Amino acid sequence: MKTEGGTTEQKRRAGEAAAAHVEDGMVVGLGTGSTAAHAIRALGSTVDGGCEIHGVATSFASKMLAREVGIPLRSLDTVEELDLTIDGADQVVTETGACIKGGGAAHAREKIVASISSELFIVADPSKVTETLDRSVPIEVLPAARTSVTAALTKHGGTATLREATKKDGPVVTDNGNFVLDCSFGAIGGPRSLGETLSSIPGVVEHGLFTGLATAVYVGTAKDVTCYEIDR
Numbered sequence: 001m002k003t004e005g006g007t008t009e010q011k012r013r014a015g016e017a018a019a020a021h022v023e024d025g026m027v028v029g030l031g032t033g034s035t036a037a038h039a040i041r042a043l044g045s046t047v048d049g050g051c052e053i054h055g056v057a058t059s060f061a062s063k064m065l066a067r068e069v070g071i072p073l074r075s076l077d078t079v080e081e082l083d084l085t086i087d088g089a090d091q092v093v094t095e096t097g098a099c100i101k102g103g104g105a106a107h108a109r110e111k112i113v114a115s116i117s118s119e120l121f122i123v124a125d126p127s128k129v130t131e132t133l134d135r136s137v138p139i140e141v142l143p144a145a146r147t148s149v150t151a152a153l154t155k156h157g158g159t160a161t162l163r164e165a166t167k168k169d170g171p172v173v174t175d176n177g178n179f180v181l182d183c184s185f186g187a188i189g190g191p192r193s194l195g196e197t198l199s200s201i202p203g204v205v206e207h208g209l210f211t212g213l214a215t216a217v218y219v220g221t222a223k224d225v226t227c228y229e230i231d232r
């Protein structure tokens with residue numbers, strides 16, 4: 001599992017602080033990645049303690065971890081709404097909650113789950129916090145559209161690279177059977193409008209720019225956690 005950047009302790013504090021808000025009866029979106037995994041483990045302990053919740057996984061990885069720690073699951077294709085989702089980010093602006101996600105190629109399902117959640121808590125370590133988003137944006141594409149989408153991204157000022165797998169020959173294949181283009185735009189001044197542009201390109205399944213979704217950002221440090229509440 002990807003662990004670049006912050007320390008395990010920072011991630012654990014953020015994940016556990018967010019998980020502490022889960023209450024009996026909630027349906028909870030389970031994010032993907034090394035930081036969200038700490039929240040999933042904390043929720044497993046809550047279930048062990050008698051709290052009755054259901055989880056909705058955003059990836060095969062989070063589904064396996066949720067099963068391992070005993071969280072009862074509902075399938076994403078059966079739910080209309082969720083109470084709360086806890087998820088990580090590759091980069092986040094704490095003032096607005098805008099973030100880049102998809103370092104683990106899970107952003108398509110993550111965005112569906114976030115979009116139907118009353119609350120979205122982003123959990124992060126300090127290395128993820130920025131004033132301006134400027135990392136590459138992961139873009140999930142239909143395999144047949146990788147060349148046409150790459151050309152469209154170039155026209156929009158981006159430089160796209162097909163994400164290669166590390167322990168398999170060829171490209172990364174997402175849980176949905178698609179490819180991922182990592183597209184650099186430099187500093188992103190208007191993430192919402194860039195997101196709308198990306199969504200309009202035929203063949204794009206989903207992009208990793210999340211705007212207007214987060215309701216709080218939890219940033220864990222070595223000693224404590226800071227919570228930034230977002231007015232969305």
Ligand SMILES: O=C[C@H](O)[C@H](O)[C@H](O)COP(=O)(O)O
Pocket residue numbers: 002003004031032033034035036087088089090100101102103104105106107110
């Ligand atoms: O596709 C993966 C997700 O968007 C992750 O939530 C994101 O990459 C952050 O992961 P991590 O907490 O491991 O840095």
